[in-house]
Amino acid sequence: MSGRMSxxxxxxxxxxxxxxxxxxxxxxxxQLAPLDLSNFLRRHGPSxxxxxxxxxxxPELSYQERATTDKLCNWLRANGLDPVVLASGTGVVCDxxxxxxxxxxxxxxxxxxxxxxxxxxxxxxxxxxxxHACGHDVHSAIVLGAGIALQALDDLGRLxxxxxxxxxxGEESVPGGAIEVVKEGWLDSVxxxxxxxxxxxxxxxxxxxxxxxxxxxxxxxxIVLSGPGGHTARPERTVNMVDxxxxxxxxxxxxxxxxxxxxxxxxxxxxxxHTGDAPNVIPGLARMRGTMRTPSRAMWDAAxxxxxxxxEQVLADSGAQWELVYSRGIPPVVNxxxxxxxxxxxxxxxxxxxxxxxxxxxxxxxxxAWYLEEVPGSYVRLGTHDPARPGPRLDLHASTFDVDxxxxxxxxxxxxxSAFLWHERHPAR
Amino acid sequence: MSGRMSxxxxxxxxxxxxxxxxxxxxxxxxQLAPLDLSNFLRRHGPSxxxxxxxxxxxPELSYQERATTDKLCNWLRANGLDPVVLASGTGVVCDxxxxxxxxxxxxxxxxxxxxxxxxxxxxxxxxxxxxHACGHDVHSAIVLGAGIALQALDDLGRLxxxxxxxxxxGEESVPGGAIEVVKEGWLDSVxxxxxxxxxxxxxxxxxxxxxxxxxxxxxxxxIVLSGPGGHTARPERTVNMVDxxxxxxxxxxxxxxxxxxxxxxxxxxxxxxHTGDAPNVIPGLARMRGTMRTPSRAMWDAAxxxxxxxxEQVLADSGAQWELVYSRGIPPVVNxxxxxxxxxxxxxxxxxxxxxxxxxxxxxxxxxAWYLEEVPGSYVRLGTHDPARPGPRLDLHASTFDVDxxxxxxxxxxxxxSAFLWHERHPAR
Numbered sequence: 001m002s003g004r005m006s007x008x009x010x011x012x013x014x015x016x017x018x019x020x021x022x023x024x025x026x027x028x029x030x031q032l033a034p035l036d037l038s039n040f041l042r043r044h045g046p047s048x049x050x051x052x053x054x055x056x057x058x059p060e061l062s063y064q065e066r067a068t069t070d071k072l073c074n075w076l077r078a079n080g081l082d083p084v085v086l087a088s089g090t091g092v093v094c095d096x097x098x099x100x101x102x103x104x105x106x107x108x109x110x111x112x113x114x115x116x117x118x119x120x121x122x123x124x125x126x127x128x129x130x131x132h133a134c135g136h137d138v139h140s141a142i143v144l145g146a147g148i149a150l151q152a153l154d155d156l157g158r159l160x161x162x163x164x165x166x167x168x169x170g171e172e173s174v175p176g177g178a179i180e181v182v183k184e185g186w187l188d189s190v191x192x193x194x195x196x197x198x199x200x201x202x203x204x205x206x207x208x209x210x211x212x213x214x215x216x217x218x219x220x221x222x223i224v225l226s227g228p229g230g231h232t233a234r235p236e237r238t239v240n241m242v243d244x245x246x247x248x249x250x251x252x253x254x255x256x257x258x259x260x261x262x263x264x265x266x267x268x269x270x271x272x273x274h275t276g277d278a279p280n281v282i283p284g285l286a287r288m289r290g291t292m293r294t295p296s297r298a299m300w301d302a303a304x305x306x307x308x309x310x311x312e313q314v315l316a317d318s319g320a321q322w323e324l325v326y327s328r329g330i331p332p333v334v335n336x337x338x339x340x341x342x343x344x345x346x347x348x349x350x351x352x353x354x355x356x357x358x359x360x361x362x363x364x365x366x367x368x369a370w371y372l373e374e375v376p377g378s379y380v381r382l383g384t385h386d387p388a389r390p391g392p393r394l395d396l397h398a399s400t401f402d403v404d405x406x407x408x409x410x411x412x413x414x415x416x417x418s419a420f421l422w423h424e425r426h427p428a429r
Numbered sequence: 430m431s432g433r434m435s436x437x438x439x440x441x442x443x444x445x446x447x448x449x450x451x452x453x454x455x456x457x458x459x460q461l462a463p464l465d466l467s468n469f470l471r472r473h474g475p476s477x478x479x480x481x482x483x484x485x486x487x488p489e490l491s492y493q494e495r496a497t498t499d500k501l502c503n504w505l506r507a508n509g510l511d512p513v514v515l516a517s518g519t520g521v522v523c524d525x526x527x528x529x530x531x532x533x534x535x536x537x538x539x540x541x542x543x544x545x546x547x548x549x550x551x552x553x554x555x556x557x558x559x560x561h562a563c564g565h566d567v568h569s570a571i572v573l574g575a576g577i578a579l580q581a582l583d584d585l586g587r588l589x590x591x592x593x594x595x596x597x598x599g600e601e602s603v604p605g606g607a608i609e610v611v612k613e614g615w616l617d618s619v620x621x622x623x624x625x626x627x628x629x630x631x632x633x634x635x636x637x638x639x640x641x642x643x644x645x646x647x648x649x650x651x652i653v654l655s656g657p658g659g660h661t662a663r664p665e666r667t668v669n670m671v672d673x674x675x676x677x678x679x680x681x682x683x684x685x686x687x688x689x690x691x692x693x694x695x696x697x698x699x700x701x702x703h704t705g706d707a708p709n710v711i712p713g714l715a716r717m718r719g720t721m722r723t724p725s726r727a728m729w730d731a732a733x734x735x736x737x738x739x740x741e742q743v744l745a746d747s748g749a750q751w752e753l754v755y756s757r758g759i760p761p762v763v764n765x766x767x768x769x770x771x772x773x774x775x776x777x778x779x780x781x782x783x784x785x786x787x788x789x790x791x792x793x794x795x796x797x798a799w800y801l802e803e804v805p806g807s808y809v810r811l812g813t814h815d816p817a818r819p820g821p822r823l824d825l826h827a828s829t830f831d832v833d834x835x836x837x838x839x840x841x842x843x844x845x846x847s848a849f850l851w852h853e854r855h856p857a858r
Contacts, residue, residue, distance in 0.1 A: 107495040114707075216662070220708045231643070231722040231826045232698040242678055242699035242717070249675035255594035269661040270671035271708045277700030279649045280541075283700065288671070289708035291661040363662040397660045 002071065004036075005205070005350055005413060034349035034417050040149050041169040041409045049297035049405050050414070051075060051125035054139035057183055059112030059130045061136070062170035065175070067088040068110050070384045072144065072167055079148045080155065081165075083171050086181045091169035097162040101428030102191030104419040105164045105377075107368065109136045109171035118399035133401040134349035135198030135384070140167060142196060142382075142411030149416050161423035164190065168367065174220055174329045176367030182374055192339050193377035194423050195368050196411050199359075202396045204404050207347040208359030208381030211340045215379070216293040218365035221268065221307065222325040224247060225275075225315075229284035238282055239319045245275050245286035248314060256292075256310040266303070291329070295361045300331055332361075333369045336376035342425070343380050344404025346417035351410065357383075364396070382411055434467075434634070434779055434842060463778035463846050469578050470838045477841070478505060478834050481554035481570035487589045488541030488559045488566070491599035492606070494519040497539050501573065501596055505598060508577045509584065517609045520598035525579050526591040530857030531620030533848040534593045534806075535798065535823065537572035538565045538600035546826035560656075562830040564813070566626030569596060571625060571840030573813075579846050580792075591739030593619065597796065603758045605648055605796030611803055621768050621851050623807035624797050625840050627813045628788075629823045633833050636776040636843065637788030642761040644808070645722040646729035647794035650736065652677060652755040654704075654744075658713035667711055668748045674704050674715035685721075685739040693725025695732070696792055720758070724790045729760055736833035762798045765805035771854070772809050775846035780839065786812075793825075811840055 036260040051071070060068050076083040077092050083094040091110065095103075112132045117125030125131045147165040166186060168176035181187070202208045225248065227239030235243070253268040260266045268290060275286035292303050304326040315322050359381050368379045375422045384403035385393055394401045430497045476674045480500070489497050498519045505512040505523050512523040521537065541561045545813075546554030554560045576594045595615060599606035609615070648808040654670030654677065664672070682697040689695050699720060704715035721732050744751050777785040788810050797808045813832035814822055 010683065218662070218709070222708070232700050232792070233647070233722055233794070234824075235696070237697050240698065242702050242719070245702065246675035246678035249671055250679055267662070267664070269664050269669065270705070271661050271712065272669050272675065272705030272708050274703050274705075276699070276703075276718070279651070279700045280647070280720045281700050282698070283541070289705070290671070291709045293662055364660070365662070394573070394657075394665065395663075 005410065010026060010267050026083055035420055037149060037413050037416060040152070041412065044145060045409050046147045048408050049140045051144060052408060053135045054406065055137035056123045056132045057126050059117070059125050059127055059132045059225055061114055061130055062111045062173040063088070063090055065110050065169050068140070072110070072140065074421035075144055075380070076147065079149050079151060086180055088167065088169065091177055091180070092167040093181070093186050094147060095162065096147060096165070097154050097159045099162060099428065100189070101161050103162040103164045103189050104422050104427060105166055105187070105190045105193040106143050106146055106414070106415050106419065107166040107193055107195040107371065108139035109168045109367070110140050111136060111170055111172050113172055113397065114116060116399055121402065129397065133369065133399060134172065134410060134411040135401070135403060136171065136395050138198050138384070138403055138408060138411070139196060141408050142415065143167065145408065145412035146415040150419065161428055163419050171367050175186060175217060176208060178367035178369065178370035179370060181315045182370055187374045189373060190375050191426060192249045192342070193371045193375055194339065194343065194415065194418055195377070195379045196415065197366065197379065197380040198396070199406065200385045200396065200401070202357060202359065202381050202385065203384050203402050204357055204383045204384035204406060205351050205410060206357050206383040207343060207351070207380070208357050208383070209340050209343050210359050210361065211335055211337045213297070213361050214293050214359065215333040215336045215366050216295045216361065216363045217297070217329070217331045219288065219292045219303060219329040221292050222287065222289045222326040223311065224323045224325070225286040225320045227284055227320045230282040232280045232282055235282060241283045241286050241320070242275055244318055244320055245273060245288060249288060251314045252310050256307055259321030260299055260302070264294050264304050265408065266299060267293040268307070293363050293365065295332055297332055297334065302318055319429060330365045330367055331369045331373065333366050334372055335378040336372070339376050339378035340420050342422050343378050343414070346421050347414050350417055352420055382407055430594065434838065444694055464849055466578060466842050466845060470841065472820070473574060473577060474732065475575045477570045477837050478854050480482035480573060481566045481834065481837060483563045484566035484569055486555050488546070488554050488556055488561045490559055491602040492519055492593055493516070494539050494598050497569070498525065501539070501569065504573055507578065508580060510576060510580050514792050515598065516613055517598065518675050520556055520609065521596040522605055522610070522615050524591065525576060525594070526583050527586045528591060528857065529716055530590050531617070531855060532591040532593045532618050533851050534595055534616070534619045534622040535572050535799065535844050535848065536595040536597060536624040538597045538796070539569050540565060540599055540601050541602060542826065543603055548831050552773070559681050560629045560828065562821055562828060563601065563825050564830070564832060565600065565625050566623060567813070567832055567837060567840070569788050570837050571844060572596065574837065574841035575844040575848070578841060579848065580720045585683040589849060590857055591846050604740055605759060606801035607796035609812045615805045616800060617806050620855060621771070622767065622771065622800045622804055623844065623847055624806070624808045625811040625844065626808065627825070627836065628796065628810035628815045629825065629830070629833055631786060631788065631810050631812035631814065632833060633812045633815050634780050634839060635784055635786050635812040636772060636780070637812070638769050639788050639790065639809070640764055640766045642724050642726070642763050642790050643788065644762040644795050644798065645724045645790065645792045646726070646758070646760045647733060647755040648721045648758040649718065650721050651716065651718045652740065653754070654715040654750045656713055656749045659711040661711055664711060669703055670712045670715050670749070673747055673749055674717060675688060676696050678702060678717060680743045684743055684783035685736055688735050688739055689728055689731070692731050694730030695728060696722040722792050722794065724761055725857065726761055730841045759794045760798045760802065761793050761797055762808045763801055764807040765801070768805050769809070771847050771851050772807050772843070775850050776843050779842045781845055811836055
């Protein structure tokens with residue numbers, strides 16, 4: 001029996017949405033029969049969209065996700081689940097199924113970004129300066145929906161193994177809420193961890209998957225320069241501080257990349273530079289902050305030392321004193337081959353043979369990396385862009401970011417089937 | 430009769446100071462007989478040092494010189510003069526002598542700088558963050574002393590023509606208190622204006638003089654860049670704002686100098702640059718401020734247009750929008766030949782034949798320039814450095830700047846003799 005999803009039209013409304021139906025298709029081999037969630041999604045899908053829009057209207061910053069945490073707990077309890085709030089105060093974990101076999105963990109992140117929501121929708125953010133511009137509202141709705149479906153299956157004695165829902169707080173912070181989840185022991189007994197992330201570069205009804213590194217490491221860098229200061233009439237008698245800070249911004253990333261070339265590629269990009277108070281006084285202090293990103297795990301390890309050498313070389317004869325404050329962020333997300341195959345197979349079952357597209361390693365980072373330092377797993381890109389829709393592709397972190405909400409049904413179906421497939425292939429002893 | 434000053438030793442005290450005496454020397458020709466102020470300075474010199482130290486202890490910022498103004502008025506009145514406070518509230522003008530002939534104006538500036546006083550003296554600043562690090566306390570004491578001497582001469586019927594003392598407020602601001610003095614009509618009937626400025630690069634008992642431009646023009650420049658902003662993971666999708674601001678600081682001064690090469694030399698130096706709030710967000714805005722200086726009057730006129738072209742060239746393909754806020758500051762101080770000869774001759778009479786040293790045009794600016802846009806005059810450098818004293822030469826605007834106070838007697842003698850010489854050479858019709 002085929003359970004492939006239909007591709008109903010989207011009006012971004014909650015009623016007339018495309019739901020699962022039974023297209024004619026090639027017969028699936030018995031071992032790979034998909035779970036058909038069409039009836040479940042017809043009943044629950046509109047509520048999941050409502051849930052997502054509620055989070056979108058009321059976004060919360062990292063570690064301030066109290067209302068979001070309450071809403072998740074209420075919805076989970078209302079559907080017969082037993083959520084636990086993280087000891088750190090926000091974020092939720094929820095186990096489904098009994099026994100002591102290995103657990104499939106399904107992860108969502110729940111926090112929003114410190115920026116204005118410029119979407120022109122009825123569910124645009126009601127909180128100035130905070131926006132769900134990275135799709136965490138969608139991730140939360142998907143994992144919630146998957147949890148409700150899996151609990152319903154467990155109620156009927158049809159769940160092949162344990163599942164844990166992880167709603168992670170503070171993903172947009174460094175080093176991120178994943179550290180809390182790990183510290184509180186929620187990866188104990190986890191056999192695999194699976195995560196989806198909205199991707200406007202991938203079309204709707206498709207999944208971008210990749211074995212190995214799929215995101216980059218991201219660290220935070222602060223450089224402080226100090227000199228004697230002076231008068232802008234006589235820069236030659238002192239350290240010309242604004243000029244020197246500009247030289248650091250221009251030359252250090254280049255020097256750093258050259259020194260790192262044999263280890264891995266890098267992106268050192270500055271986000272802030274502050275120096276001076278008056279137009280006619282050469283300041284004594286300059287402070288700049290940025291991120292160091294690399295797709296390479298080895299380069300991540302070497303980065304602080306290499307950056308120090310680059311600074312030494314660029315600033316050698318400058319006359320200034322300098323300090324580097326290097327804050328470790330997150331390593332790359334490195335996907336396990338077996339876990340990624342689970343996603344590939346589940347998505348092809350649900351969406352058809354062309355569902356999987358290869359995806360590039362990005363320069364962005366995700367705290368999902370911390371889980372993969374502990375257990376195997378996979379992090380994949382969920383297509384949210386309808387190519388039939390006019391206008392340019394939106395970008396994550398853009399103030400106008402939004403998704404085609406049909407991606408929620410896709411996400412629920414893919415996660416539920418992935419959890420099933422993993423348990424089928426890793427039967428508890 | 431020779432009136433050359435002796436070079437008594439300095440202990441920076443108020444009692445045992447070197448004063449004028451009668452050395453044997455070559456006979457002066459009758460027309461160039463100096464006024465011998467040795468007795469005057471023996472009586473008044475210590476009080477002038479006390480006055481200077483009082484100002485040094487209680488420095489006041491531009492246009493806030495209320496206590497300084499009160500002190501000047503009190504001292505002038507106590508010596509029989511009739512001071513007038515400027516209509517703008519601070520600063521003093523005081524006329525000496527009667528009639529309607531041309532006036533010799535003697536100018537001092539009275540404000541202090543917004544910086545800490547790090548001098549290790551009993552008269553160090555009692556006001557944190559404000560310091561007389563540019564010698565305006567010394568200039569005020571000198572013009573006060575010259576005024577008292579000239580008034581005493583007038584009382585005895587020995588003043589050959591009118592003299593006006595100008596104690597200018599807000600010299601450290603742009604465009605400066607000289608604008609107020611001119612606007613209030615205090616240059617009417619002025620035949621020449623003379624000014625001294627402390628110079629630690631010139632030795633004590635010497636005067637640095639120069640015909641033509643002796644300081645530079647100084648304007649204030651603000652450049653604002655704006656772009657769409659973005660994520661530091663993906664600088665290629667937006668305007669990499671911190672990098673672009675750094676490029677402006679590095680390249681625009683160079684491009685500006687190249688474009689200006691046929692007109693005059695320039696110094697575009699930045700004092701402040703502010704952009705961005707977070708290490709991982711590419712900001713949408715950058716703001717930088719600096720000064721444009723040029724020794725050339727023609728270049729000063731052309732500077733705003735040339736800078737605009739330089740910005741257009743550097744930012745042409747940047748994708749950013751930019752704005753230039755160009756604030757006119759002050760033109761160069763351009764010394765009149767005749768007025769400078771008055772200083773040269775007076776100083777040689779008072780200090781000896783080697784008193785005059787050639788001095789370079791500096792990159793600094795002085796609001797004295799505004800007077801010379803109206804009337805002829807000369808602005809000269811008064812040596813304040815004792816070469817016998819150990820340690821490096823101090824710099825103007827340095828937090829440890831101080832002077833050898835014997836320069837006060839020198840200044841009084843030179844100004845009084847200069848005023849006399851000018852009137853002798855320009856007899857009222």
